[in-house]
Amino acid sequence: AQKVTQAQTEISVVEKEDVTLDCVYETRDTTYYLFWYKQPPSGELVFLIRRNSFDEQNEISGRYSWNFQKSTSSFNFTITASQVVDSAVYFCALSVTNTGNQFYFGTGTSLTVIP
């Protein structure tokens, strides 16, 4: 069975602080894909990153970075120098090869950046 756990339900940080959002996944498939999405108060899910199971390189995009570690089944997301506009719910998702690209979502982490 597939499962994604985002243990942090809510996080609050002060603007300009760094924050890391945790994501732990479970799957027995050797080929899988991991995603992060942002859901701002407007409600629309915004795609942030896609990573496949064969590529463990960390990735940086501006203030965003992702740390993928297969050894711990984690795909954590760090926001550096957080801004008020980063306030949103962030979802981690898993897709495996045998289920038609169905996404398994975590329950999300609500991030509030305080000015």
Add this chain to the structure above:
Amino acid sequence: GAGVSQSPSNKVTEKGKDVELRCDPISGHTALYWYRQSLGQGLEFLIYFQGNSAPDKSGLPSDRFSAERTGGSVSTLTIQRTQQEDSAVYLCASSFRQALQGDTQYFGPGTRLTVL
């Protein structure tokens, strides 16, 4: 280009009524997905389409839920005899390639359904 669109954005209905929710995917996207997001919950997968076919309907919560897709484009999710527990935001997503696992899904703004 235009993203995924959904209509209506909000729907309030009375218990026992039928509702239809519509999704218009990104042009050229062959796969389409429906999810449900209940208050404070993650996203629950309902059904996906490859073209006009739905290979797996096991995610639909009950036989009151059905979905169809015509012309490889627009999809309709129908809920019959709505119940209060059906209240949620229904999200639609599409992806470019057909049945290619791991293809990025792009989401619409959702339809907020409230059953009184």
